[in-house]
Every structure is written in structure tokens, then in C-alpha cells.
Amino acid sequence: MASPVPLALDPTSSADARLALAEQLLACDTARACAEAMVEWLPRHAQAAAAACLAREEPGGRMSCLAAKGLSEAQHAALQAWSDDDKAHPLTDALAQAAPRFFPSARAPLPAQGTGGLFAVPLGRDDAPPVGLLLVWASGPTLPPEVTWVADHAGPFLARQATSGPLGTTGSALLRRIIDAVTDPVLLTDLRGRPRLANARAEALLVAHPDASHGHRRAVHLNQRVFATAVASTASGGAPGVSWREIPLVDPMEGMDLLFELVSTRVYEPDGREAMVSVLRNVTDLGRATQALGESYRRLRATEREARSERHRLDRVLDSVADPIILSDPSGGTVMMNEPAEKLFTPPLDGGRAAQRRVRSNHATFASFLAHLLDAGGSLRWRGQLSLMDPASGDTLPVEAVASKVLGESGELTGIVTLFRDRGEALAKARLLERLKEVSTLLEARVQVATAELAEQNEKLRRQAIQLEQASAAKSQFLANMSHEFRTPLNAILGYTNMLLQGVSGELTPPQKRNLARIDSNGRHLLEVINEILDITRIEAGRMPLHLSDFGIAELLQEVMAEMDPIIARSKLTVTTHLGAKLPPVHSDRQKVKQVVLNLLSNALKFTHEGVVKVLAEYVPSTSMLTISVEDSGIGIDPAYQEKIFEDFQQVDSSPTRAYGGTGLGLSICRRLADMLGGRVSLQSTPGQGSTFTLHFPRRPRRT
Structure with missing residues (x-):
């Protein structure tokens, strides 16, 4: 990152000062460098007591204080703590109005500086939403003209640096050659699935040339509709990161039905607009292999039953x-x-x-x-x-x-x-x-x-x-390798059901929508059951490795609460999080920690009819252990069953008429994942008064 060139001397005229700032801005190649140039210039030439610039350093990044002048460390830290997701914060409102705003007397959470007020001036281009805020502490309610000039001229520089991508014209040509060499179809589309860039493999499926036959054009048109619907649905979900789903397409040349796995990722274009990068993987042969594997599995089970019967007979002979x-x-x-x-x-x-x-x-x-x-x-x-x-x-x-x-x-x-x-x-x-x-x-x-x-x-x-x-080993190996094969037909059912619910095949009557919604709900429940069984099998087969990375507990709990938000809203419960002081970064398997917390929170919501659910995170420096507890005011667990519920397929109530569903694998998986992390899951519960499940795991995994 290039730093702004400091001013060699204080220009005597306003024009010279502005020219010097313009030269600095031209030399900047990052958003932080632009911000530092502005806040260094304003206190010297705009009679400002202090100045600060808040913006994103890169597309999709967090809004933060890139530079500040005249503020204490505590005031600078207060600005760093602001998030544009906090709708109640006055700076969030000033950013949304896209116009300068004056706060007569700065008070918490806004830092105070001197006896004057605070100006919050949005930064960016006129044809796009603001990319940041320029904060200037002045002595009066009149916005200094130098501040307006800096915002009008430095804002576009900041917007360009904050939204530009890593590829220029030469990079785009190189990118085109690279994606054309990829054997899978690759596309860059807008959020509605309309292509902006596609490699040759994608064009063969989604582009019809003028001299193509009528059947070829119809197949391409159908593929375009299915693909656009899937991308738009993924984008509307708003989930961050990579998403997977399966979609059926048609081979325009052969007319054969194909099944593709659609892998989509949300990205930002150089102008700041959101887009989707999609990769299509042909999984047609996997569907055909599933049927053959199912038949082999049935024969394997029959052989296993016969072998078990003979083994029991021999055991009885030997014991006699x-x-x-x-x-x-x-x-x-x-x-x-x-x-x-x-x-x-x-x-x-x-x-x-x-x-x-x-x-x-x-x-x-x-x-x-x-x-x-x-x-x-x-x-x-x-x-x-x-x-x-x-x-x-x-x-x-x-x-x-x-x-x-x-x-x-x-x-x-x-x-x-x-x-x-x-x-x-x-x-x-x-x-x-x-x-x-x-x-x-x-x-x-x-x-x-x-x-x-x-x-x-x-x-x-x-x-x-x-x-x-041999049968037992084949069964374990088979189940450990069948994650994708088990999910493929069920995901196809869910995909087609979702397409029908979205009206791809025409408008549906209310009874049809209800029936399809039931299919979709039960299918997702079945997928959850299969995932739990496969997780147990993968752990037993040693096929679930640790993927260690550095992460923060606060950000992880925010993701958990966001994912569980629809369930929390339906439960009418009060769900709160409490973070201990000085939670350090963690070097562990982030996905496994998240899976355990999600499972514990889901159980708390299921077994709590009214009251509160609390999620607490603490760090014990003496043992270098972190604890994440989920405390509820639900039905509680009898002491006689508190160890049983951690076993495979075990529940407190296992009768066919039990009030709560589930496979009985969730807590078993949690305990096994905790063991893999070098920790454990503990339980404290009193019937009728609630339960507290706690995940204990080390900040860094112990070497074995």
C-alpha cells in the first residue's frame, strides 16, 4: 500500500494548497492512502479541530476508520467499533442520507472534540451510493468550503480505490483465456442470472448461434431459463460465501438430459456492483451410478445378515x-x-x-x-x-x-x-x-x-x-464415500420441487403449492437426517479431517445467530449473546466449532417453549481453554438420561409417540467433533428448570 506524499511546506494560498492535495490524491493507489491524505490536509487548511475518514478498504469489506487526525486513541477506537449494520447509530443514518449532516454537540457514541460540532459528509460519486464518510470537527454550524471541495474532489478517488478489482484490461484478456481453458462451464452474471462473461463450455449450453436449428435454439432457451432462475434464487437468499445446488439442463447438440451441480459465489465488479460467478459441474453419471450402488448395497446387507446368523450359531456351539x-x-x-x-x-x-x-x-x-x-x-x-x-x-x-x-x-x-x-x-x-x-x-x-x-x-x-x-469394512467404506451420492437424488427432488414452487412450469393452484411445500419440508428434513448419519459414519471411518484456521468467536456467533434467525423468530423466545472480556483469536477448525454451536442452539430452541435462551462465550487464560455455553429455560433433562443422550440414536423419549422429532445423532456428533478439537461437551440440567450445554475446547489444538 502506497502512503501519501507529505507536504513539503505549507502553501500560502488556498489554490496552492488544493493543488498540493490533488497531486497527493493522484499518487495514491489505495483507499487508505486517499483517506490519510484528506485527514492530513483538512486540519491545516479548513480550520478543523480534527478529521477522520471512514470507508471500506476493499469491495465487500467492513466499513472502518482508515485515517484520523487530532483524535485520541480512545476516540479512534470508538470510530473503529462502528458498523454500518448498526441502524441506530447516527453515522449509519448520515451515510444513508447521502448528504452532509451537522451534529451540534457530539456525544456518545460520537467522539467530542472542542466546543464545536461534528460534520458528517458522505464520500463517493454522484451516480453511485456513498462509499464512506468524512468526519470534520469544526467550531461553527457552517460547513467550511474547503471541506466541500475535498469531499467533491477526493470522493471519486476514494470510490475508485474502494471498488476497483485486481484486473485491468490486460488482466481481463488473460482471464478470458484462462476460463476458456477450463473444462467446466464458467459464467459471470448479474444477480438475475443474465450473463456478462462466459467461457466456451458455457456458450455451448446457453448460447444459440443464428444458424442453429430450431430444436437447438429451444434447448438453449430452456437452459437459459433454468440457469437464470437458479442464480436469481441463490442471489436472493443473501447467504455469503459459496453456495451449491443441482439443476437439470439439456444437451443442445444431442438432446440428452444432463444434471449439473451449480456452484455460485457473490463478487463485486470494478464499479462496485454485485455479480455472481457460477461454475457448472456435470454430475449426470453420478445419478446413474447411484442405482447400481444401491443394488450392491442391498446384496451386501443380505450377505451380512446371513454371515451374522452363521456367527451366532457358531457362538452357541462353542459356548456349549x-x-x-x-x-x-x-x-x-x-x-x-x-x-x-x-x-x-x-x-x-x-x-x-x-x-x-x-x-x-x-x-x-x-x-x-x-x-x-x-x-x-x-x-x-x-x-x-x-x-x-x-x-x-x-x-x-x-x-x-x-x-x-x-x-x-x-x-x-x-x-x-x-x-x-x-x-x-x-x-x-x-x-x-x-x-x-x-x-x-x-x-x-x-x-x-x-x-x-x-x-x-x-x-x-x-x-x-x-x-x-469384508461386509462390515465394505459397509463402512461405502457409507463414508457416499456423501455426494446419497445427497444427489434428494437434492434433485428438492431442486425440482423448488423450481415448481417458483412457477418454472406454470402457475400452481393453492393445493398444489401446499403439497409441494410439504414435499420440500420433508425432503429437507430427510437431508438433515442423512447428513447426520453420514457425519457419524465419516467420523468412525476417519474420513473427517481437521481444517485449522484463525478466526474470532464474536464473528462466528454472529453467523450462528444470523442462520438461526428464522427459527428464533418463529419460536417467540428471547435469544441473547454474551461475550466475555478479551476473547482472543482462535486457531482451530472453524466449521466444526460452528456446527457444534448450531446444534446446541437448535436443541435449546426446540425444547424451550417460553422464556429465554442465552449464548455465552468465555476464555480461561489459566488453561487456554474457551467455552461456548447455550443456556435455556426449557424442559430440562432427568439425571438418569444426561449421559444416554450423547449416545448414537438415543433420546430421552424414544417411543413412537414422542413429542419431539429427530434422529438422536445431534449430541453424539457434537461430542465426537469436540473430541476431534481436543475438547469436550458438558451438560448441567434440572428437570423443569432448563439446561446448559457447554463446548470446551483449547485456543490452539494440542499436538499429539
């Missing part, structure tokens, strides 16, 4: 065997075990650290035994005497382990079945061999029968376990 049995994979990892084996190799719930040490010792002993079997080469069976420990009591359990390799059809190792026999009983039987020989023979026969049944069932277990593992 009194001796501990463990099924291992070829590398020695445990695949499954029956209930007697679980007593040896899983710690009891109330066993403490001693029980955990005994279980680890048993695992180590068993792993060493399996290693001997795997090292035995061609041997299909391995027998060994092991000394295990009872995790609950600590007693030594001498056992005999018999491990058998399970081979596949090609002779490859597919698993290992290990049967544990209590050697204590064997020793007792040896001492009583003569008297219990008949009983021992019968027991051995039963063990052999059980081993044979186990070998037969083990083959089924191996096959079904592999199918179940």
Missing part, C-alpha cells in the same frame, strides 16, 4: 463346550473364544490392576505356545503343558493345551483351534485311574466328538468370519 476354546488367525491373533476361555483371558470388571497383570501373563504364555506350533513346520497339532492363572483369585491353573491347525482347500493355513484341558482334573483322575477308567474313557470320547464338531464348525466360522469382516 465346557472347556476353554480359542480360535486364532494364521498370525496368532485371537478371532473368537467361548465363555470359559473369556474367564481366563479377559479381566473381570472389578478385578483391578492385579487381575489385568494376570490376564497379560496368560496371553503371553498362550502366545509362546502358539509360536511353537507355527515353528513346527508340517506338524498339524501341538500339545503342551501350560501354567495359567485365575484372573479373579490368582490361583495357578495347570492346563494342557491342544492346538490344531485348520487348513484350507489348497493346504494353506487358515486358522488355529486351541482346546484347554484342566490338568488338575487329569492328575486327580490319574490317581483314581483304576476306579474311574470307565468314566475317563467316556469323557475322552466326548472330547473327541466335540473336537470333530468344532473342526467342522470352524470351517464355517472361517468363511463366515471373513465374509462378515
